[in-house]
Amino acid sequence: LARVYFAQQAEICYSICRNAIIFSVKIAELGEFGLIDILSGMAAASGKQPPLSRRKLLIGIGDDAAAWQCDAAVDLATVDSLIQNVHFSLETTSWYELGWKALAVNLSDIAAMGGVPDFALVSLSLPGDIEVADVEQFGRGMLDMAEQHGVTIIGGDTCRAPLVSVAVTVLGNAANRERLLRRSGARPGDKIAVTGYLGGAAGGFEMLAKGLKLPLESAEALRKALLLPQPRIAEGGLLVGEGVRTAIDVSDGLLADLAHICHSSAVSAKVRVDRIPVHPALMGNFPPEKVLELALSGGEDYELLFTADAETMEKVRVAATSPVSVIGRIEEGEAGVVRLIDINENPVRMPKAGWEHFKTE
Amino acid sequence: LARVYFAQQAEICYSICRNAIIFSVKIAELGEFGLIDILSGMAAASGKQPPLSRRKLLIGIGDDAAAWQCDAAVDLATVDSLIQNVHFSLETTSWYELGWKALAVNLSDIAAMGGVPDFALVSLSLPGDIEVADVEQFGRGMLDMAEQHGVTIIGGDTCRAPLVSVAVTVLGNAANRERLLRRSGARPGDKIAVTGYLGGAAGGFEMLAKGLKLPLESAEALRKALLLPQPRIAEGGLLVGEGVRTAIDVSDGLLADLAHICHSSAVSAKVRVDRIPVHPALMGNFPPEKVLELALSGGEDYELLFTADAETMEKVRVAATSPVSVIGRIEEGEAGVVRLIDINENPVRMPKAGWEHFKTE
Numbered sequence: 115l116a117r118v119y120f121a122q123q124a125e126i127c128y129s130i131c132r133n134a135i136i137f138s139v140k141i142a143e144l145g146e147f148g149l150i151d152i153l154s155g156m157a158a159a160s161g162k163q164p165p166l167s168r169r170k171l172l173i174g175i176g177d178d179a180a181a182w183q184c185d186a187a188v189d190l191a192t193v194d195s196l197i198q199n200v201h202f203s204l205e206t207t208s209w210y211e212l213g214w215k216a217l218a219v220n221l222s223d224i225a226a227m228g229g230v231p232d233f234a235l236v237s238l239s240l241p242g243d244i245e246v247a248d249v250e251q252f253g254r255g256m257l258d259m260a261e262q263h264g265v266t267i268i269g270g271d272t273c274r275a276p277l278v279s280v281a282v283t284v285l286g287n288a289a290n291r292e293r294l295l296r297r298s299g300a301r302p303g304d305k306i307a308v309t310g311y312l313g314g315a316a317g318g319f320e321m322l323a324k325g326l327k328l329p330l331e332s333a334e335a336l337r338k339a340l341l342l343p344q345p346r347i348a349e350g351g352l353l354v355g356e357g358v359r360t361a362i363d364v365s366d367g368l369l370a371d372l373a374h375i376c377h378s379s380a381v382s383a384k385v386r387v388d389r390i391p392v393h394p395a396l397m398g399n400f401p402p403e404k405v406l407e408l409a410l411s412g413g414e415d416y417e418l419l420f421t422a423d424a425e426t427m428e429k430v431r432v433a434a435t436s437p438v439s440v441i442g443r444i445e446e447g448e449a450g451v452v453r454l455i456d457i458n459e460n461p462v463r464m465p466k467a468g469w470e471h472f473k474t475e
Numbered sequence: 476l477a478r479v480y481f482a483q484q485a486e487i488c489y490s491i492c493r494n495a496i497i498f499s500v501k502i503a504e505l506g507e508f509g510l511i512d513i514l515s516g517m518a519a520a521s522g523k524q525p526p527l528s529r530r531k532l533l534i535g536i537g538d539d540a541a542a543w544q545c546d547a548a549v550d551l552a553t554v555d556s557l558i559q560n561v562h563f564s565l566e567t568t569s570w571y572e573l574g575w576k577a578l579a580v581n582l583s584d585i586a587a588m589g590g591v592p593d594f595a596l597v598s599l600s601l602p603g604d605i606e607v608a609d610v611e612q613f614g615r616g617m618l619d620m621a622e623q624h625g626v627t628i629i630g631g632d633t634c635r636a637p638l639v640s641v642a643v644t645v646l647g648n649a650a651n652r653e654r655l656l657r658r659s660g661a662r663p664g665d666k667i668a669v670t671g672y673l674g675g676a677a678g679g680f681e682m683l684a685k686g687l688k689l690p691l692e693s694a695e696a697l698r699k700a701l702l703l704p705q706p707r708i709a710e711g712g713l714l715v716g717e718g719v720r721t722a723i724d725v726s727d728g729l730l731a732d733l734a735h736i737c738h739s740s741a742v743s744a745k746v747r748v749d750r751i752p753v754h755p756a757l758m759g760n761f762p763p764e765k766v767l768e769l770a771l772s773g774g775e776d777y778e779l780l781f782t783a784d785a786e787t788m789e790k791v792r793v794a795a796t797s798p799v800s801v802i803g804r805i806e807e808g809e810a811g812v813v814r815l816i817d818i819n820e821n822p823v824r825m826p827k828a829g830w831e832h833f834k835t836e
Binding site: 172173176177178179180181182183184185186187188189190191192193194195197199200201223224226227229233235236237239268269270271273274275276277279281283284285286287288291294295296297298361362363378 | 533534537538539540541542543544545546547548549550551552553554555556558560561562584585587588590594596597598600629630631632634635636637638640642644645646647648649652655656657658659722723724739
């Protein structure tokens, strides 16, 4: 029967691949069941993931649905997809990086709520001529990201498709429903701040898309910013702890994501261009105006953008172990409007608005 | 800014479409934000869905992640994708049917655990030349299915892609962790039963793929079986209540899904071919041998296949309001092996094994 046949075949192929004897087994030769077995087998074999997560998993991969004991205060859920030739190109993205990033961008959404991620479900679509060894690298990247944040992959499905696409759902929890990081909490007078550095992912995209030759150290930093992003889980927890109630992760670009906050909160914002923490690897490798554009409008940095009153903001800056830059302030005004100003409060012309995930139109 | 611009545009387009003035607005003219706004606007405007589900939703569409109060005993989660030209063709599937089915197949997985569905997250990929009116129909189908089962759509993402694909994650709950319908609970001596009728979806697929001209009533029944399946939520609850502990939904085909149970439970099974409840609309429209093949190996019927001891099975048959057919028994033997027998216990030759979701290879 299909199940038994494919499962056995998958086991054989998997063990062969792991022993590096044959690397040319194609997904088409495995079928749907084989692929699920490979990914769940990797999760089990890695030995790195806790067999039971922080939360009590009752049923993982292999039944109709996953089940866990409901023991948190608040459940969180988010989904995001990466589509070949829309969000990534296999010419510039390794399978390891794809697996890592597909999970990381979803963990970032949990971070932006101030929550802790628990579980992930992965829906993977692949052409039949993809090699099993590549899928193993995909799984390796995803499991490495999962391990760093204590996430267990509890289910998923795989199927054949003309292009590679990955839809990941991440489930998490928060301890207190009154202390979630929403988009709607910004108030006039709040300061606006962002973690880390901006524009690195967009710079990495420019570099890879245009084949730019940059110094090795810059090239590696920008590639990592684009393809191996780090979700700011710990920082999200710190913000919650210090009293912040408003945040978003920078996925569409600083200006676009700040506009999301302003729209949800029915406020305006002013951003000081001289305060933007541009990614160090951009400096000297792109013209100054381009650097600013990448930092303001490039997306996928997955830093946390947040607002809070001055006192709370000061507590965050003292407590934070990674960079936090105050870049502007929330004001009364037309909902969703963001204005750039210079050090003398004079208006600065906007660069083009946030990208929609590197889409070319 | 992008957000405000697209959101306003989406509102305009949506209201225009609803008033049937223009039906040719393309997705490409909306962008990602516009599409999310349309779908969430439809959910809000339908007025059919409860603003708060059975469970206390704290944050729905429009933030980084959805959040709800964790107040059940057991949380359930499942994901399944439908990919254009793999799982469906837009030449034979309406947008309404696609939206309905994409959610229904996931609710079926919750039914097969004996759980109740609460929330759905939808990741939708679309080519830019899809019309907004089509996406509205997609949303309508999904919301109608959601409404029937008290499900709230709490999040999702949309993006451009060369082909249409939908990945739906459904979150549900169960009241008692000891009473989940697992795949691994089948014991030698158990009877095997299935709800409803089998082969209808596969018959509908044959009909549409080959352009068969069937009598209107049969054609409508088979089309509905394939494209507007009904997840057996109520039946799953009934099974749990009567003491059943082992079930799966028939998505890969009766034989393949029974093999899944047998594999997970480390048992064999015998199935009486004369007991198979073939879909009535198949009779007379396909040769008898083909009818049996469709019922045994065709997939996507989304009936519940379950096992239980004779006493429990009798209680189920008495309590059930929809058809339940006992079709065989669980035996000791090689894990995962399913054999067909006739009324005299003589072996019957297997038709080909379960399809992998109508894939053509």
